[in-house]
Each structure stands twice: as structure tokens, then as C-alpha cells.
Amino acid sequence: MIKALANPYLFSILTLIFLVPIVGCQNDEGKTILIKGNVDNTSATVQALVNGQVVDSDDTDSNGNYRVMVSNNAERVELRFMTNTFNVGRVIPLTPDSEVIFDVSIEPEVITINNWQVIQERLKLSGNDTITFDGPEADFSINGSGKDCIRLKGSSVLDISARNITVVDCGDGLITEGSTSLTFDAVENVNITARTNGIRSSNDSSVFISSDNGIIISSNTANGIRSTGTSEVILDPQVTCTIFGSTNAISEGSNAFIDPDGCVLING
Numbered sequence: 580m581i582k583a584l585a586n587p588y589l590f591s592i593l594t595l596i597f598l599v600p601i602v603g604c605q606n607d608e609g610k611t612i613l614i615k616g617n618v619d620n621t622s623a624t625v626q627a628l629v630n631g632q633v634v635d636s637d638d639t640d641s642n643g644n645y646r647v648m649v650s651n652n653a654e655r656v657e658l659r660f661m662t663n664t665f666n667v668g669r670v671i672p673l674t675p676d677s678e679v680i681f682d683v684s685i686e687p688e689v690i691t692i693n694n695w696q697v698i699q700e701r702l703k704l705s706g707n708d709t710i711t712f713d714g715p716e717a718d719f720s721i722n723g724s725g726k727d728c729i730r731l732k733g734s735s736v737l738d739i740s741a742r743n744i745t746v747v748d749c750g751d752g753l754i755t756e757g758s759t760s761l762t763f764d765a766v767e768n769v770n771i772t773a774r775t776n777g778i779r780s781s782n783d784s785s786v787f788i789s790s791d792n793g794i795i796i797s798s799n800t801a802n803g804i805r806s807t808g809t810s811e812v813i814l815d816p817q818v819t820c821t822i823f824g825s826t827n828a829i830s831e832g833s834n835a836f837i838d839p840d841g842c843v844l845i846n847g
Contacts, residue, residue, distance in 0.1 A: 610651035612673055614658070616681040618643045619693065621662055623685065628657040628668075651675050654711075660685045672712050676700040692716050697741070701728050704735035704759070711738045715766050718742055723749035725774060731759035731784065740764040749773040752796070755784035755810065765790040775801040777824070780810035780835070789815035794842065797823040803844075804828070806835035813838045821845065 614627065618639050626636040627647040635647040649656050658681060659668040665687040673679070674697065682694035695717040702721070704710065712719065719741040721728045728749035731737060734757060744765045746752050752773040755761050761784075763769050769790045771777050777796040780786055788794060794816040796803045803824035804812050813836075814820060820842035822828040828844035831837050 610676070611648040612651055612653065612675070612677055612679065613646065613648055614656065614679040614681060615644070615646040616679075616683065616694075618645065618660060618683055618685060620684045620686075624661045626659040626661065628659060629653045629655070631657075649673070660690065671695075671717075672714055674699055674710055674712050676702075696720070701726060702737065703730045703732075704737060705732040706735060707733065708735040709738075710736070713738075713740045714742075715740060716742055718745070720745040720747070721749075722747055723752075723773075725750055727751045727754055728773075729761070730754040730756075731761055732756050734758045736760045738762045738764075742766045744769045746770070747772045749775075751775050751779050752777045753779070753786060755780045755786055757782050757784060759784040761786045763788045763790075765792070767792045769794045771796045772799075773797070773801075774799045776805045777802070777822070778804045778806075778812055780804075780806045780808075780812055782808045782810060784808075784810045786810075786812040787815070788813070789817075790820075791817045793819040793821075795821050797821075798825055800825050802827045802830040804837055804839075805830045806837050807832035809834045809836075811836040811838075814840050814842060816840060816842065823847070 622639050624638050625645040626633050627649050629649055634649055637645045637647050639645045653673050655670055655672055657668050657670045667685055667690050669690045678698045680696040684691040697717050697719045699721045728746045744763050752771040769788055777798045803822035806812050822842050823845040825847035828846050829837050
């Protein structure tokens with residue numbers, strides 16, 4: 580049996596010691612999004628502005644590289660590139676728990692994007708969570724390292740528009756449950772590779788994937804697309820589309836709906 584502490588002050592100190600790390604683990608306010616890149620034709624000061632306020636700045640080094648940080652809950656940031664003779668800015672969308680690479684060339688009134696990458700951590704949305712990313716010049720990517728890459732629950736919404744969308748090395752690639760909605764819209768290609776299901780939809784959730792070029796969905800051990808309940812998965816490729824499943828390319832429950840729109844279906 581544990582005896583009660585005789586000294587109430589000692590008890591209070593021990594209580595604080597144990598409570599502090601618990602509070603810290605529940606607080607995400609300190610998380611940030613790293614934005615880094617290169618200005619390839621001139622030296623500049625790079626400012627990051629959120630809601631019109633400068634939150635960070637950096638001078639390019641001798642190779643033109645810069646790094647700035649913004650809050651993890653910022654949905655947009657203006658990157659302003661300032662030289663001795665001119666300054667230009669560009670507003671770009673952000674997603675939480677990501678890292679951004681933004682390489683540019685600048686001149687008066689013009690920013691030329693040389694390379695824009697969003698390296699996204701695995702996403703888990705629930706309740707009424709909504710994430711929207713609209714960056715048709717960006718390459719958006721998630722590497723799951725064997726774990727589920729994207730999971731939506733409740734009535735959450737994920738809407739990603741990008742040049743290329745790459746979701747690779749996942750457990751399950753995309754999981755949608757409840758009344759969730761997931762949309763991928765790529766200017767060029769969508770590539771989803773998973774160890775189990777490429778896409779797994781259930782309940783009355785919906786998945787819509789479109790591409791002006793190609794779509795590839797593949798599963799190493801299960802289904803390319805697996806839909807149950809009254810969920811639906813609709814694909815809209817403009818040029819090419821391949822769905823591979825080690826078990827089945829598509830597996831459709833009695834009330835579910837999958838529209839592969841002419842994709843080549845390959846069963847393992």
C-alpha cells in the first residue's frame with residue numbers, strides 16, 4: 580500500500596512535475612511549417628507575412644538559399660522577396676504538418692517559380708476538419724513509410740489541387756469513412772501506391788480523382804480500390820489510367836459505386 584505524503588508542499592511539487600509534460604504533449608501551438616528555397620539570380624531578403632504581418636525573414640546566403648518559418652495553422656503565406664532596387668511577392672497556400680520548397684527567379688514585378696514542392700506528413704482528419712490546397716504549380720507528396728497515408732473520418736473534407744499529387748509507400752493509401760469527401764485534381768499526374776489498399780472507402784464517403792494526364796493506383800497485397808457501404812470512388816483521367824491490385828484492381832460492395840472511367844484494370 581502507498582502511504583499518503585505527510586508534506587502537502589512536496590505533494591504539490593510532485594504533481595506539477597508530472598503534469599507539465601502531459602500539458603506539453605497536448606499543445607500544438609509551437610509547431611511550425613518550414614519554407615525553404617533558393618533565389619537563383621540575385622541576393623534578396625525574404626519575408627514571410629501572415630495576415631499582412633511579418634512573422635519571419637531571412638537573407639539569402641552566398642548560394643541564394645533561404646529559410647523562414649510560419650505557424651502550423653497558417654493557411655496562406657505571402658513570400659516577399661526584397662532587393663536594393665525592387666521587391667515582389669507571391670501568396671501561396673499551406674497545409675499543416677508540411678515542409679515547403681519554393682525556388683524562384685525574381686525581377687521587377689515578376690516571380691518565376693523554378694521548383695515548388697509540398698512535402699506533407701501523413702494526414703488524419705476527423706469531425707469537421709477541412710484542408711484545402713490550391714497550387715497548380717506545386718508538386719504535392721506524402722511518403723507513408725508503410726503506414727496509412729491519408730485517413731478521413733466524420734464529415735471532414737480534403738481538397739488538393741496541384742501539378743502532381745504523389746502518395747507513396749503507404750499502408751492504405753486513402754481511407755475515407757463516414758460522410759467525408761476527398762478530391763484530388765492534378766494538372767499532370769496522380770500516383771498512389773500502397774502495401775494494402777490503394778483506396779479504401781466506406782459508409783457514404785466520396786472520393787473524386789481527376790488528372791489532365793495520368794492516374795496510377797497500385798496495391799502490393801490487396802485491392803487497388805475497395806469500396807463498401809454506399810461510398811463512391813470516381814476517377815477522371817484525361818489520357819492514361821492504370822489500377823493494379825494484388826487481389827483485385829477494384830472491389831465493390833453491393834451498394835458502393837466505383838467508376839474507373841476506362842482505366843486499365845490489372846488483377847494480381
